[in-house]
Amino acid sequence: MKLSVNRGPTFSAPTPARMTEKELVAACRRQDRRAQKELYDRYSRAMYTACYRICGDFDSANDALQEGFLKVFQKLDTFRGDSTVGAWMKVVIVRTALNKLRSRKIMEDLPLNHADEELDWGTSALDTEYLEKAIAKLPDGYRAVFVLIEVEGYKHKEVAEMLNITTGTSKSQLFYAKKKLREYLRHYV
Template sequence: MRTFTLNETERALVEGCLQQNRKSQEQLYQRYKDAMYTLSYRITQDFELAQDVLQEAFLAVFRGIHSFRQESTLGAWIKTIVVRTAYKKVKKQAPTESLEAVIRQEPIDWGDYLDAEYLEQAIQGLPPGYRSVFVLIEIEGYSHKEVAATLGISVGTSKSQLYYAKRHLQRTIKALGIRS
């Protein structure tokens, strides 16, 4: 395993958090909260739920800081906790669309023009499992192997969820009236 070296600020924050120093915890939270909230919102598509995820995730960070082994950057370690927390929340919130319903859909051409607002609406409309995998792979740049490890699913499930997410997006975009 590769070990990452923390910069002085991060090393001091981790040490302070290990000692349960409230000031260090607040500084760590302030340093990462915006990026982690954005990621949480992308997965949950709900402002309040994203805030709940952020709070739960940082509590988990502070409780589990002793397990941070520097096998990734501090930000990547926190991101993994946020993603797992968000995924658990959305999984509880809504059932996923049945696979059979998705399989029966005909392939749809994306067209030549796609407005960012329409794409954002389409992503928000994805079932939670599809949205989580889509956001992690297509927006955050994770690999299928990383998504599988982060979400506790198989690589095959990650690939199929991404495939069906893209199919769902195609149908949604067609329904929104996007034409080439």
């Protein structure tokens, strides 16, 4: 007969699914593959959506997502914790998607006329899926600026820096993106 000895409660590290953001980041920095998978699982859907909206097609969005997450894991030591890890990752992944778009060399530099006009942009009556399709039809430069400003909430100055264009060009491309979307959606509204 074997006697068991009670040595008190045992404490184990939480599984990645139960880790706080801080614990998860620390585990990823230690190259814990389960933690890296958990970080990917927690954020990949939202990050893919941003990539798709910028790139406009599934293959490019998937490529940008994968490249972006590789960069996230490579650069995680530079994350200082000034924001959430999700916000930090979004910047890395959005920049990766923009670089993918830029590599296709389709960014357009448009004239600045009408760039500062305010447009009444109401989308409440639109079906979301139809709007997403219309956004995907935009030329790459228009789509990138539109998504970054109208969807992701960046300012023109930030977008100009990310895309290596002038603030005026950012405003112009947003103006023309909205104009093009109105054309696409005119029969729908």
